[in-house]
Ligand SMILES: Nc1ncnc2c1ncn2[C@@H]1O[C@H](COP(=O)(O)OP(=O)(O)O)[C@@H](O)[C@H]1O
């Protein structure tokens with residue numbers, strides 16, 4: 001599919017598909033990247049073995065476990081965006097600080113909370129955040145059906161517990177996980193054409 005991008009969005013280059021485990025990030029992200037002809041990264045592929053083992057044992061990751069992983073993803077995004085490559089990243093990115101790290105890298109962790117609240121600090125890339133949002137009931141039913149994934153359904157509540165849905169001044173849209181996949185993809189591509 002060829003999508004004529006809004007010029008501001010064409011400059012932005014990076015889309016983050018975020019949400020709790022089982023919200024559909026990997027499915028939607030891969031489909032979207034393929035529809036747009038953009039590069040796709042799934043953050044799950046970049047977890048160090050210790051993180052996978054921890055989650056596999058039913059222990060939620062801590063900020064210390066997630067920060068190096070998010071910094072690696074920032075470096076990957078920045079390298080692509082700097083070379084003009086359009087990218088889609090599927091990543092839970094549950095807290096605002098995690099999304100700041102994806103945008104600004106490790107330096108976000110040293111910015112004062114008030115600066116982050118205002119979206120301050122040098123930003124190396126524009127990111128459009130797509131939040132796949134849904135209820136614990138709907139998403140846990142999907143996770144119970146999903147087979148062969150390291151993330152156990154028992155960790156879902158811990159993901160809702162720390163979720164900070166994106167809000168202004170973040171550049172975001174929220175889409176219900178209850179929409180079907182073609183509806184989700186067309187909502188996103190419409191946003192890219194008009195944002
Ligand atoms: N919009 C949707 N409607 C119905 N099922 C979906 C939808 N999006 C994803 N799924 C299914 O839900 C499960 C979790 O999706 P997945 O992409 O693995 O989520 P995540 O990457 O956020 O953990 C998968 O079995 C997937 O096929």
Ligand SMILES: O=C(O)[C@H](O)[C@@H](O)[C@H](O)[C@H](O)COP(=O)(O)O
Nearest residue numbers: 020021022044061066092093151
């Ligand atoms: O497909 C999934 O079930 C999720 O994507 C899952 O793997 C998880 O959300 C993160 O990869 C772990 O990191 P967080 O604990 O930071 O969400």
